[in-house]
Structure formats: C-alpha cells, structure tokens
Amino acid sequence: MSNPGEADLTPITSLRQLAEWFAKGSKPASQWGIGTEHEKFGFYHSDLSPPPYAPGAERAGGIRALLEGLQAKGWEPILDNGNPIGLTRGKASISLEPGGQFELSGAPLADLHAGWDELKNHLDETRDVAGPLGMGFAPLGFHPLAKREEMPWMPKGRYAIMRNYMPRVGSMGLDMMLRTCTVQVNLDFGDEADMVEKLRVSLALQPIATALFANSPFAEGKPNGLRTLRGRVWTETDPDRTGIPAVVFEQGFGFERFVQHVLDVPMYFIMREGRWIDCAGASFRRFMAEGLPGHPGVEATMGDWADHVTTVFTDVRLKRFLEMRGADAGSPEMLHALPAFWTGLLYNDAAQKAAANLVRDWPVAEIQALRVAVPERALETPFRGRTVREVAADAVAIARDGLRARGLGEEVYLAPLEEIVASGETQADRWLRLCREEWGGDVSRIFKAAAAA
Template sequence: MTTKTADPQRSPIIESRDQLIASFARGEKPAERWRIGTEHEKFVYRTADHGAPDYASPGGIRDLLADLTRHGWQPVTEGDTVIALSGRDGSVSLEPAGQFELSGAPLDNLHQTCAETGRHLAQVKEAGERLGLGFLGLGMWPDKARADLPVMPKGRYDIMRRHMPRVGDLGLDMMLRTCTIQVNLDYASEADMAQKFRVGLALQPLATALFANSPFTEGKPNGKLSYRSHIWSDTDPARTGMLPFVFEDGFGYERYADYMLDVPMYFVYREGRYIDAAGLSFRDFLKGELSVLPGEKPTLDDWTDHLSTAFPEVRLKTFLEMRGADGGPWNRICALPALWVGLLYDQGALDAAWDLVRHWTLDERQALRDAVPTLALDAPLPGGGKLRDIAGEVLDIAHRGLAARGRLNAAGENETGFLDPLREIVRSGVVPAQSLLDRYHGAWGGDVSRVYAEESF
C-alpha cells in the first residue's frame, strides 16, 4: 500500500472536476518512455518459532528496516516512527501486519526488474540471518489467525481497521493475512489506457489462476486455491471488483474519475497525521463540505491519496496496476511482469489479446472471476471449455510481444525466458496451490509448518 511522504499543504487546490480528469492524462508517455514497476510482498517470521514479529521488539520489523540502511536505503518517517525506506531500487514499505514490500523503481526491461528483485531478496535474507528472521512467499499466512498478528504503526491502517468490518467480513484478512505481486505499467494515450485496462481486467482471472498460492487458513486447507483472491469478494464492494463500466463505449479518464468520486473516502492527511474520513464523500470535499474539514477543499495530493484507496482488479493512477496475483517465489515475481509486459507493451500482442476476450459478456467475465479462486485453471471459460484451454495461447501472445520488444541482456537473451515458470504450470496443469496441497496430503503428513522450509526465500 501507499506510503505517505508528501506535504499536502504544498499541493495545488482542486478548483474543478477537470483537474481530476487531467491527473490521468499526465501519466501519458510515448512508448520509448514506458517503464515497468514491480511490487512484491512477503511474510516475515521468526525462524525460532515461525511467529510474526511485531514492530518494536528486538529483532522485529523496526530492526529489519534499520538493518537495511547499511545498503544505502534512507528512512521514511511518520512522526518519529520509521515506516518505510527509499533508495535506488524504489521503496520498502510495510503492509498492515508487517508484510514486507518492495515497490520497485520504474525500469526499462525485465532483466533489470529481475536483478532488482534479486538485490532486494539478498539484502533482506542477509538481514534476516542477523536478526533471526525468515521470509515466506505465499499469498496468505498459512497458519496464523488474525489475533496472532501484530499491527504496524501507520496512521492510515488504524482508520482502515476500524472501517473494514463495517463494509465486509474479510477486509481485515486482506489487510493482515495476505501478500501479493503487482505490476505497474504505462500508457500512451486515453485510448491506449482503455484498451490495456480492458485486456488487464478480462485476463486478470488467468493471472490469478497461474499464481494461485494461498490454499491454507490457520493450518488447514481452506477449500480455495487462491484464498487471497476470494477475500476481495467480501472486503468492500464500493472499492473492489471487475469494474463493468470499463467495457462500456466511451470509457476513459472521465468515467474513471466519476467512479473514484463515488468510492467512499478513508482519510485526509494533514500536518503529519491522518484524519478519519471513512465513509465520507470526495464529492462533498470538492464542494468544501467535508464534515471533518469544513470549508476546506482538497489538493491534488488528496486526490492521489484517494486513488490509492480503491482496490479493483486493475487500478488507474498515472499508470495501470495489475493486481490479481498471489505472492510467491523469486521466479514468479519475475514472471508476472513478463506476462503483462508481453501482452500490453506491444500493439500486435495487445490487439491479439483483446481479440481473444472482446466478445465475453459482463456476466461471463464476472463468472470467470468468481470461479477462479476455487478452480484456478479449471474455471469454466466463456463460450465453453476451461480457462486452461486459452492459457497456452495467452502465453504465446505474451511471448511474441516480449520477442518484438527486443530487450536483450548482456548474453544476448531477450525477455521471453521469464515466462518459463508459467509455461511449466500450463504444461503440468498444476498451479502452485495444488502443488502445496499435494505435499500437505502427502509428504508433509498434514503438517502445514513444513511450508516454511520449502517456500521461504
């Protein structure tokens, strides 16, 4: 999630709705300036007992952040509390229960992305050896109840924890018990954004299936392959979902701005603190009628903050976020951006992907999304068959897109090799969660704690 570093008092006041719409146009870039931003989270645990460390105890999250500064990371504070780090590889931030996230820098190619990931994982593993901490790559805590988990000292999380139970049953699980991999990608124009948004939404269930990696809850199988994805179905309907309006004629910046104006607020950030505005209207804020800040109008930074509080399957800021994948190991962290860059950063591949899904109806897209957390690649496909029936074709399209980009490493290799972990999943027909369940019912003898030895970084 977003870490607050800006001073809203220095940001321009929003005088009209047009400024909200224009904020998306500022993200437009020519293709030669498109970049790749990869975000990945991991669970932190004490190697002595697999418990989740709190923030302030010796060997806890604060010490982990401090240890990483030896690699040049600079502390980011909220008040007197270090809550993140910034550096050449982007930023390191904390999810609500201490899940550790790298929000990578915007990079030109996947070779750079994977090198960045490797540097980060080497740094945290080195710190973990000193502090007695390990790092687990899954989509959901396999054995922790909510009560087992700490809460990080970030003001927005206090507001969200109070608000989540009012609007859904699983929002606290989303905050405390899940990890994800996300990819941030650029667009050239409003039309380019719309086409990429539509392809991203329609094929997000395939990404969820290929990366499904959260089959356990509190030590037992939970009946899902991606419980993380299932959680989003009962978190907050006002700010989640498949956004059917994206597929309507005329979709663009204005329609997404209207959607965000209807998403209830969480907070306003002023003078170093978060003011609880949960459930209030940004439309009222535009009129100077927000009850917690009467007479005050929002700034562009307030709008940027608000954009970060919606959680659809694909999210628009000044770039597009692909949000459908469970957390997982190093090679799948590199594979997710390979999938989406291959599909979205070459026009031929983008057109081919759109041709594959453009005839799906709203109900068919929603039914596929609803089925995937349980069935993964066996989810029924619109028009008949199963999702696995198009998985290979989608990877072929991504492969062609990556080959067309022609981004080579020092050995002269292009980016297509980063798709290999996904190729193996499609070839075997076994998604990561099914492999975990096979081991749980087999070699592990029902002991989910074995996951720490086999799925840690």
Template sequence: MSNPSDHDATPIASVDQMAAHLAAGCKPREDWRIGTEHEKFGFVRPEAARSRGLAPYAAPPFGPDGIESLLAGLAGNGQGWEPIRDEGQLIGLKGSGRWKGASVSLEPAGQFELSGAPLRSLHDTRTELDAHLAELRTLAEPLGIGFAPLGFQPLHGRDAMPVMPKSRYAIMRRYMPRVGSMGLDMMLRTCTVQVNLDYGSEADMARKLRVSLALQPVATALFASSPFRDGRPSGFLSTRAHVWTDTDNQRSGMPPFFFEEGFGFGRYVEWVLDVPMYFVSRDDRLVDAAGLSFRRWMAGEEPALARWRPTLGDFDDHLTTAFTDVRVKRFLEMRGADAGTPQMMVAQSAFWVGLLYDEAALLAAERLVRELPWDAYPALRAAVPTQGLRAAAGSRTARDLARDALAIASDGLRARALRDGEGADERRFLAPLEAIVAGAPNQAEHWLARFDGPWNRDVRPIFDEAAV
C-alpha cells in the same frame, strides 16, 4: 500499500482538472517502464521464536529484533535507503543512489514490500529482485527471521498477527468491519505481487485496462499460491482471491463500466469520487475521514472536512484507496495475483508486459478477450479461487484462455527483443507459466501435494520451503 507521498497542494477546481492530472501520466512508447511490487510474510524461525517466547513461525513484531530493526538496518547500511516516518515511527524507506525510484513499505501486519523502480526490461526486474532479497537476508538471518512469499498466511489467525504503527492502517482497521466480512483478513493475512505499466494516451489506457481487467482472473488462477488457512486446507487455491470477494465491494473488483466503450480518465474520476474516503493528510498527520464522500467534500458539503479545501495531493491519496483488480493511476496496476516464488514474481511482470507493450500483441489480446461477453469475466473471477484453471469461461476454461494469452505474451516479448548478457530475450521469464498451462501443478497445487505427502498434513514446513 504505499508509503506517505509528497503532497501536491494544488487546489482542485473541477473533474476535468483531475482527469488531466491522470492524463499527465501518458508517455511515449520509448519511455514505457516496468515497476514490480512484491510482498512477503516474515516469520520467526523456531529456535529464535522459542528464545523470545513466541510461537514457532510467528510473524515478527514491530520493534527491536523485528520489523523495525530490519528497516533501521536497511536505512543504515549505506546502500541508499532513506527513512520514512509516520508520527515519529519508522514505517518505510525511500530509495536513492542504486535504489533510486524504489521504496520499501509495510503492509498492516508487517508484510514486507519492495516497490521496485521503473525499469526498462525484465532482466533488470530480476536483477533488482535478487539484490533486494540478498540485502534483506543479510539483515534478517542474524535476527532469526525469514520471509515467505505466499498469497495468504497459512498458519496464524488474524488475532495472532502484529499490527504496524502506520496511521492509515489504524483508520482502515476501524472501518473495514463496517463494509465487508474479510477486510481485516485482507489487511493482516494476504500478500500479492503487482506489476505497474505505462500507457501512451487515454485510448491506450482504456485498451490496456479492458484487456488486463478481463484476464485478471486468468492471472489469479496461474499464480494461485494460497491454499491454506489456520493450518489447514482452506478449500481454495487462492484464499487471497476469495478474501477479496467480500472486503469492500464499493472500491474493489471489476466495475462493469470499465469495459464500456468511451471509458476514459473522466469517467474513472467520476467513479472514484464516489468511492468512500479513508483519510485526509494535513499537518503531517492523517485525519480520519472513513466513509465520507470526496465528491461532497469538493462541493463543501462535508462538515467534518470543511476547514480544508481538497487538493491534487488529496486526490492522489484517494486513488490509493481504490482496490479494483486493475487500478488506474498515472500508470496501470495489475493486482490479481498471489505472491509467490521469485521466478513467479518476474513471470507476473513478463505476462503483462508481453501482452500490453507490443502493439500486435495488444491487438491479439483484444481479439482474445472479445471472444466472450464482458460479463463472463466477473463470473470467472468468482470461480477461480476454488477451481483455478479448471474454471469455466463460457465454452472455454481459464486454462484455455491462459494458454492463448501466454502465446500472445511470448510473441510480444519476442518483438521487444531485449536480451541479457547471454543473448536470451525476455521470453525466458514465462517458463514457469508455460509449464503450468501444459499441465504442471500451479503453486497452490504443489503446496497441497506437499501437505498430503511428506509434511504429514502439518503446514508449518511451508515457511522453510517457500523461504526466499
């Protein structure tokens, strides 16, 4: 989840004003960029864990020799990272210089996230990822810490996970058990990879949203990498995706009206105004507003917030608390994939860029998703955590949809014709997905085969084998 942002103090006067605030994100095609966010679980290597009285492969605590030390090391390495603090605690980093436009943030249990800068090409995305991982390894290895990008914590239970000193997470931890059975698991035991993409107009946003939301379950199946829970197979290929089925359904999933003709910024604002609030930021601190109504606050009907008038900064903060599989901000966020290998992280961006950033590809993707009724896609979302690419979608399977979507994405990347120094275009980043749709195991199936084979049903080797 994002770091605290600069707060726009402009008072809110109307729904139209908030819709216009979103519309300000529209960009001409030549300015469309790719932002990739990726999370990974930290773990303390066994020899370091023993010396600190921790369990082998324990999640690193916040503090010296842990997450705080890593953030401080990045802030002090002269590479362009500036500290972000929350009530005096170092909880994130803002990039400058070579890292301008990027940030580092912490998920609730210390899952380490790079929010990449908006970049022109997937070649740039891969270069950024490699640089981040190399920088992080330099600091983490002397501390005996490694990082493994997996969709769900494979070994440790919720109570064994540390909690980061970030104000919004304290509010969420109190609120989540009131609205779903697995909200704390989402916070403490999941990791994702997300790609953020631009739109050119309100109509373009709606087209891209419908296509990407419909195909999000296909991405979940392709990128599944979380088949373990508490040291054993969970029964799911994506335990992370299963967790999202009962986290907080008022703010997550695939709202049906997103698929409707006429959907636009105004209708999104009307929906998000009724998503219950988490917090309000005032005087450099967060005020607990969990469960309150932004709409009622605007109308002056929330006594607990009566001393403040809502601003566009509050609206921006509130947008970050909507957890739909595709989220609308001043760009679109694709949120349906487990974290995975570096190759799969870039493949996630390549998949969506290929589908959405070329007009012919977007038209073909629209035709593909309209072959099924819209209600087929929420049903597919419910099936893929267990069944993966075998899940049925009407008369087709998730694998059929993946194969067709991947062919469209490849055509879209070919049309972009952005080449690296060796003359290869961006299609090369789709190679791991092409292997999977041709019958190779996805990441979850690979890990299950390792568990039943050379690991002798001991999940702990996954940390070393998945380490980046």
C-alpha cells in the same frame, strides 16, 4: 519526504483538472517502464510466528530492526509519527503492509532483465539483515498458519483508520490487510485510447492471472478448500472499491468517466499538518463541493485526490500508470513471471491487439462471475465452453510472442507459467501435493520450502 496529501496543495477547481491528473501519465513508448511490487510474510525461524514491529526486550529482531538494518545498505527511512515505516533508495521503496508484510516497490525499469537483478538484490539484502535477527521471509498468497488475531499491526496512521472501517463494509477486509500477500506490476500507457484498451484487456484477463498465480491453499494450519484464498478474500473486502468495475467497458469510457467513478468511491482519510483525519465513508464528490464536515476551512486539494486514488482497490488500478493487482505472491521465479506476463501482453502492439481480440466478446458480467469462481478451482474452472487453463495457454502464448518481438530475450521469464499451463499444476496444487505426500499433513513445513529471504 512530503507527507501524503500535503505534497500538492493545489486546490481542486474542476472535474477536468482531475481527468488531466490521470492524462499526465501518458508517455511515448520509448519511455515506458516496468515497475514490480511484491509482498512477503516474515517469520521467526524458531517458532514460525509473525514478527511484530518491535518485540520488546523478550525477543530480538522485529520489523523495525529490519528497517534499521537495511539503512546501512543505502536506504533512507520514511517516518510516520517518528517511527520508521518504510525506506527509499533512488526510485525504489520498501513499505510495510498492515500485518508487517514486507513490500518492495521496485523502480520503473526499462526491461525485465533489470527487474530480475533488482529482485535478486532485494532478496539478498533482506536475507543478509533478517538472518542475524532470526527472521526469514516467504512470499505466499495467504498466511498459512496464523489466525487473524495473531497477526501484528504496524504503526501507520492510515491503517488505524482502515482497521476501523473495514468491518463495516466486508467480512474479510481485515484478512486482506493482515494475512494476504500479492505481486503486482505497474505499466505505462501512451494516451487515453491506449489506456482504455490496456485497462479493458488487463481487467478481463485478471481472473486468468489469479488462477495462474494461485498460491494460497492453506489457512490456520490446514487446507482451506481453495487454490487461492487471497483471491476469495478480495471478493469479500469492500464492494465499493474492489473488483472489476463495469464502467470501464462502457462505450465512451476514458479519463473523465473514470473520474466520475472514483468520486463516488468512499473516502478513507486526508492528511493535514502531518495528521491523518478520519473521513472513512465520506464522499469525495461532496468534499469537493462542500468541504469536510466538522473541519471548517478544509478544502479538497490535488494531494487529497492523489491519496484517494490509492484507496481504489480494483483488480487493475488506474493511477498515472496501470497497476495489475490479481495475483498471489509466489516463488522468486513466479514473482518475476508476473511482470513478464503483462509486459508481453501490453508492451507490443501486435500482442496487445491479439489479447484484445481474445477477450473481445467476453461480457463484463461473465468476467465478474469468473473472478468469483477461480479461487476454488483455479485452472480447472470452466469458462465459455473451455477451461481457464486453455484460456491461460492462449494468453501465455501471446505474451511470449510479445516478449520475443521486443528482441531482448525476456521470454525466458515466462518459463514458470508455461510449465504450469503444460502440467495443470499451480503453486497451490504443488503445496497441497507436498503436504499430502511428503509433509504428513504438517502445513508449517511450507515456510522452509517457500522461504525467499
């Protein structure tokens, strides 16, 4: 594979060039895909500790051994300074989050049935390789046992730069890197107008999704007082690059206005000659105009821009597609309910219009405040004279109508969300009930109960 940042060495000559980079993601509806990404925590069955990259002679297994074992199933390695830090197979990839969270970035697929098959196959393959290594994997929103200092670090160059920068801009950035897991879906847009409507709708509804998928009520072996600690972590990570940007809701918003926003998101790094260059906190706008201080002759390229866009961590990220980022990882059924929810809302014209109508009069300040509020009470959170649970019921019903209109029988994958809306019990509420009623307060039992691989 090409090194990040060096895949496209085209010089940047205008802001319009950057806007056109986003616009090239536009596709006719017949070519829209559904790409799901999810992360999960590894653990040793013997003591539930998080596996390091390479444990050494004192212990078998580890993340590197897992990556090497999966190569026998047709995956090709991705290297960073000679270390395998990911895998590719076709249009899918496997990558490592900073604390060893194991991530599948699925291929863009035509329908949700293909996505369910992809998820099951990935979990089966991971289980086949991880089991003999004494390891398992559990998709949860926040690590329920380990302290921050007990989490390993993966040998990826970009993570070292982020590790140094995060404490300068937020109190929980390192927790985000090491102790959280999410599930995301990547969806396409038809043109600029379609992108704008999809982005506004999905940003407005992202706090609703955060509540529906809440699955991180424990930390360091005890209840943490929240339904989604992962959701809270993201409010204390880095205000320059996270959250729900008000600019999206401004009149006249489009690709060019988004470029202006991203230019002022502080940089992390660029890559040259296979080496990461730390420029954390620097301005991409100034990099374009003046070069990089201390690195004469280094000019901004389109590859640098593509890398920089990946460091914008808003609740919905615009790249050459839209990436929904507001949900905790969960059970396999919940992992797949996330793409079902957003596909239903955004891949049918009538459903998208209904969703847009649902959020039409929500001021952006109230949406931002809801994002801060939902980690504690999730579905019970009051919002505009209702509860989030009531709003979620409306959104799930629209999604069902959207999937039914596609005519593929995909609405079956919304069943877990319909059950949550009907009962009012999120994944987090269920874990808290089990811990109180059946586990005798032993939070460690969640690993066996939640293990998916």
